[in-house]
Amino acid sequence: MRSRRVAVSEATERLREAGVASPEHDAAELLAHVLGTTRGQLALVEDVAASALDEYDALITRRSAREPLQHLTGTAYFRHVELAVGPGVFVPRPETELLAGWAIESAPQDGVVVDLCTGSGAIAKSLADERPDLAVHAVELDEPAYAWAERNLVGTGVDVRQGDFATAFDDLLGTVDVITCNPPYIPLEAWESVAPEARTYDPHLALFSGDDGLDAIRVLEQRAALLLRPGGALGFEHADVQGESAPAVLTAAGRWTDVRDHLDLAGRARFTTARLAR
Structure with missing residues (x-):
C-alpha cells in the first residue's frame, strides 16, 4: 500500500529522468488506467493497493523506455x-x-x-x-x-x-x-x-x-x-x-x-x- 500522491510523484520523477515530454500527465494517466478510473477522478483516491502498484510500476517502466502512452492504455482520443x-x-x-x-x-x-x-x-x-x-x-x-x-x-x-x-x-x-x-x-x-x-x-x-x-x-x-x-x-x-x-x-x-x-x-x-x- 502506498499513497496515491507518493506513487504518482515517484512515477513522475522516473518519467522525467527518462526524457518523457509530459511526465506528470502520463504518470497520472497510467495510474488512472490501472485503477479503472479517469485522471480527473484520481484525486478521490487516497491509497493504492500493492497489486495495483506492481502493475503501475510495470507500465511506468515501459513508458520510461519511451513506449507510447496510448499503446499502454490501448486508447487515443481525437x-x-x-x-x-x-x-x-x-x-x-x-x-x-x-x-x-x-x-x-x-x-x-x-x-x-x-x-x-x-x-x-x-x-x-x-x-x-x-x-x-x-x-x-x-x-x-x-x-x-x-x-x-x-x-x-x-x-x-x-x-x-x-x-x-x-x-x-x-x-x-x-x-x-x-x-x-x-x-x-x-x-x-x-x-x-x-x-x-x-x-x-x-x-x-x-x-x-x-x-x-x-x-x-x-x-x-x-x-x-x-x-x-x-x-x-x-x-x-x-x-x-x-x-x-x-x-x-x-x-x-x-x-x-x-x-x-x-x-x-x-x-x-x-x-x-x-x-x-x-
Missing part, C-alpha cells in the same frame, strides 16, 4: 471520438484535429469526403461523428494499420478500404467534395530528430517520405486532382518546416486555387488547403 490504438498504427496527434475540423466545416451538405492514408481512422471517424450527413470514404495501405482502422470504423458508416492512396477510389473519380490526408512527410535524413516514441513504435510507412519529405505530397497532389470535382477542396498535414515547400507543390502544379497554409495552436505551420480549379 476531437470527440475514442480510438483503439497499439503496435502497427500511427498514434493520432492533437495537431491533426485542426485538419479534421477544417474538413468538417468545409464539406457541403450531403457531400462526399475521402480520407487518404487514414491510419487509425481518426479523421474519418471524426467526420462521420460530427457530420453524419456526409458519405465518408477512407483508405490505408499498411495491413496492420488497416486492421486498426477497420476496428475503429465499425458501425460508423465509413467505407474503409485497404489499398494505395495513389490509385484508390477509381469509382469516385471527379465526384469528391473534400479530401483529407495526413501523409508521411519526414525527410529520411531527419531520422535522428524524430522522437523515440514515433521512431521506434510508429510504422515507418506513416513517417518518412523521400529525401525532402515531399514525395507523398507530390503523389497526393496528382491523385487529388483526379478524385475531386471542379472546385473541390484538398487539405493535408505537413511538417512545421514545410510551411512554404508543401504549398509550393500545389502552386507549381498550376491547377489549384486558394492555396493557403494554416498554423497549429502553437503557431507552427501545420496543414495546407486548396481548391481544384474549375
Whole structure:
C-alpha cells in the first residue's frame, strides 16, 4: 500500500529522468488506467493497493523506455471520438484535429469526403461523428494499420478500404467534395530528430517520405486532382518546416486555387488547403 500522491510523484520523477515530454500527465494517466478510473477522478483516491502498484510500476517502466502512452492504455482520443490504438498504427496527434475540423466545416451538405492514408481512422471517424450527413470514404495501405482502422470504423458508416492512396477510389473519380490526408512527410535524413516514441513504435510507412519529405505530397497532389470535382477542396498535414515547400507543390502544379497554409495552436505551420480549379 502506498499513497496515491507518493506513487504518482515517484512515477513522475522516473518519467522525467527518462526524457518523457509530459511526465506528470502520463504518470497520472497510467495510474488512472490501472485503477479503472479517469485522471480527473484520481484525486478521490487516497491509497493504492500493492497489486495495483506492481502493475503501475510495470507500465511506468515501459513508458520510461519511451513506449507510447496510448499503446499502454490501448486508447487515443481525437476531437470527440475514442480510438483503439497499439503496435502497427500511427498514434493520432492533437495537431491533426485542426485538419479534421477544417474538413468538417468545409464539406457541403450531403457531400462526399475521402480520407487518404487514414491510419487509425481518426479523421474519418471524426467526420462521420460530427457530420453524419456526409458519405465518408477512407483508405490505408499498411495491413496492420488497416486492421486498426477497420476496428475503429465499425458501425460508423465509413467505407474503409485497404489499398494505395495513389490509385484508390477509381469509382469516385471527379465526384469528391473534400479530401483529407495526413501523409508521411519526414525527410529520411531527419531520422535522428524524430522522437523515440514515433521512431521506434510508429510504422515507418506513416513517417518518412523521400529525401525532402515531399514525395507523398507530390503523389497526393496528382491523385487529388483526379478524385475531386471542379472546385473541390484538398487539405493535408505537413511538417512545421514545410510551411512554404508543401504549398509550393500545389502552386507549381498550376491547377489549384486558394492555396493557403494554416498554423497549429502553437503557431507552427501545420496543414495546407486548396481548391481544384474549375
